[in-house]
Amino acid sequence: MKLSFVLLVALLFVSFAGCKKGEPVDTVNLEAQAFTNLKYGDDASQALDVYLPANRGSETKTIVFIHGGFWLGGDKAELTDLAIKFRDRGYATASINYRLTATAENNIHPAQVNDVASAINFIQSKANDWDIATGQVALLGTSAGGHIALLYTYAYNANGNVKTVISLAGPTNLAGMQNANAQQAQVLRFLLGADAQSSPAVYQQASPVTHVSASSKPTLLFHGKLDAVVPFQQSVSLKEKLDQFNVRNKLILYDNLGHDADLNAVPGFLPEVENWLTLYLK
Numbered sequence: 001m002k003l004s005f006v007l008l009v010a011l012l013f014v015s016f017a018g019c020k021k022g023e024p025v026d027t028v029n030l031e032a033q034a035f036t037n038l039k040y041g042d043d044a045s046q047a048l049d050v051y052l053p054a055n056r057g058s059e060t061k062t063i064v065f066i067h068g069g070f071w072l073g074g075d076k077a078e079l080t081d082l083a084i085k086f087r088d089r090g091y092a093t094a095s096i097n098y099r100l101t102a103t104a105e106n107n108i109h110p111a112q113v114n115d116v117a118s119a120i121n122f123i124q125s126k127a128n129d130w131d132i133a134t135g136q137v138a139l140l141g142t143s144a145g146g147h148i149a150l151l152y153t154y155a156y157n158a159n160g161n162v163k164t165v166i167s168l169a170g171p172t173n174l175a176g177m178q179n180a181n182a183q184q185a186q187v188l189r190f191l192l193g194a195d196a197q198s199s200p201a202v203y204q205q206a207s208p209v210t211h212v213s214a215s216s217k218p219t220l221l222f223h224g225k226l227d228a229v230v231p232f233q234q235s236v237s238l239k240e241k242l243d244q245f246n247v248r249n250k251l252i253l254y255d256n257l258g259h260d261a262d263l264n265a266v267p268g269f270l271p272e273v274e275n276w277l278t279l280y281l282k
Contacts, residue, residue, distance in 0.1 A: 030056055030131060032087065040096075040122035041115065043105075048096040048119055049076055051087035052130055061136040061281050062123060064116070065095040068143025068169075070229075071112065071191045072102040079142070082263055089274060092132045094123055098148070102190040109192050109206050116152045120161055138281045139165045140273070143230065143259065146170020150208035150238070153217050164280040166273060168222040168266075169230050169259055172238040175203040177230070184229075212241045218248035218280040222269065224257025248280065 032054040037047050053060065063086055065079040076095040083093040098115035099107035120137060127134045139162055141149030146167030153165040171177050175196045177184055188203075189195055196203045204210045219242055223235040235251055242249040252272060263269055 030054060033130075038122075040119045043099055045097050045099045046115060046118065047076070048094050048122070049080065049083070050123070050130070051083050051093045052132070053087050053090050053092060056090075056092065056131050058131070058133055060090065060092050060132040061138070061277075062092045062094065062132060063138045063140055063277070063281075064120060064123070065093065066098070066116065066139065066141035066145030066149050067095070068141070068145045069100070070187050071144045071147075072100050072187060074100075074144070082140075085270065086274075091277070092123075092130065094119065102187070106193075108190070109202075110156075112148050113152045113156050116148060117156055124161065135159075135161050136163060136281060137161045138163060138277055140168075141166070141170055142168045142263070143170060147172070147174075147208065150219070151206065151211070153219075154208050154211035154213075155205075157217070162217060163282065164218045164220070164276065166220040166222075166276065167235070168261070168263070168269075169224065169227055169232075170208075170221075170235070171230050172207060172209045172234045174207045175200065176234065176237075209238050209241050212238070212245055212247065214245045214247070216242065216245065216247045218276075219250075220273065220276045221249065221251040222254070222266065222272075223251070224254045224259065224261060226255075226257060227259040229259040250276070 033052040035050045038050060040046050040048055065083050067074040067076055067078045076097045079095045083095045087093045096119045099111045101107050124134050139149035139153055147170045149165050150167050150170055150172060153162050174188055177188060185195065192202050192206055194202050221235045221239060223232040225232050232253060239249055239251040257266065
């Protein structure tokens with residue numbers, strides 16, 4: 001009897017240990033975390049801030065935020081509040097800096113979209129450590145960041161990790177922007193290393209609208225009709241191209257909105273983005 005009892009206890013112990021070994025890691029009690037100024041490259045500008053939600057796990061999707069600033073200014077801190085808001089809605093979020101143009105290093109296109117690729121690869125490499133999903137990424141950019149987000153998604157997203165893209169007042173046709181005024185023409189020469197007259201192919205290659213195809217990812221666009229920096233027709237033209245290829249898209253125009261809008265004050269912006277991500281970030 002004593003021997004049988006000992007054997008029974010041993011068997012129960014082995015069975016219990018075996019079940020525990022095969023169970024997934026408990027993520028219910030994971031706390032929210034933030035990591036700032038993480039380096040994803042060697043350049044000083046190649047840094048990002050990451051915000052991880054509580055109770056995350058292998059189904060937790062990622063939103064990467066890309067700031068504006070006409071490709072020669074701006075900072076990831078501009079989108080920190082938005083990143084935290086979506087962190088609090090259950091998304092892993094990252095706000096990135098990228099190499100700016102008109103610097104001593106002469107960071108011309110495609111340096112900026114290459115930086116997005118490096119940032120996404122870095123985030124994906126940390127997926128297991130951070131308890132988040134792989135291959136489930138959305139890009140959200142404002143102004144020049146919108147351009148970079150759209151261009152990356154349409155032309156550089158070969159591995160398909162980016163499932164959807166969102167742009168607020170992002171340029172979509174750089175040749176059209178080049179003719180707006182002398183200042184914008186100069187900035188585009190900084191970005192592309194040439195002008196549209198001498199190098200039209202360069203402007204076409206760097207324009208998101210050029211790369212739309214039937215396989216393009218679902219696209220959400222916001223634009224103000226009072227935008228004096230990036231005309232709202234830039235988003236209208238992109239929508240028309242997306243419609244031609246039957247790509248899922250939505251354009252929201254605001255009658256009384258200019259270019260430098262406070263995202264917290266844009267009517268319906270947050271719920272529109274959240275609804276869009278529910279539909280297409282999967």
